Amino acid sequence: MNNILGRKVDLTKAIIGAIIVSIGFLGLLFAPAIISIFSLTITGILSLILVYGKKNVAQIFSRPISPFKNIIKYFFLNLVVSMGVALILKYALHWTLQSNPVNEGFSPLLFITIPIMLLGEELFSIYFLSIFSSKFNLSVASILSAVIFGLVHFSTYYSGNIFHTLVHILLIQGVARIIFNQAAIKSNSIITSWIVHVLFDFSTILIVLFFS
DSSP: GGGGGGOOOOOOHHHHHHHHHHHHHHHHHHHHHHHHHHHHHHHHHHHHHHHHHHHHHHTTTTTSSSHHHHHHHHHHHHHHHHHHHIIIIIIISSOOOOOOOOSSOTTTTHHHHHHHHHHHHHHHHHHHHHHHHTTSOOOHHHHHHHHHHHTTTTTHHSSOHHHHHHHHHIIIEEEEEEEEHHHHHHSSSSSHEEEHHHHHHHHHHHHHHHHH
């Protein structure tokens, strides 16, 4: 996967790719279920192919380096960080945090649809990570992609308070994105960050179900 990081890209293609993948995200949020499930995954792949070509995009899905070690490491790191931030915001600052609607409307079908949709989110994020890495060092690129990832979750986690929601999505979803990015970079494969992302989302769903 790291073959697409730090490469010079055609600006026109990068902009068109950003538009395509953004349309896919809108499809994820607002389109009928049959479209929303696949929209971001499809547009994410198309955008990456447009900018980097099929051969380089295929290498994004290469066999991960130290997969089990990296999956366990980054899954638990994200779990601890996310829960820690959530506890501070909710119980120390007494903020009202909006939960993900998916957690409140559980269906066994989610075990099929969520992995597909999260692959789209990974492709979306890796796209922006790679584009930013063509202009900035990898740490800055990861932070910028994390900010975008956090902000696109605004409508999902809007609590009625704009400032609280921004802090929420940047410190939880945004920081999670940095951790997911590291999982992909360290293992040289989007497969690792995808699995970590899926495991994390499933774990939060199961935690909510257990305590509800």
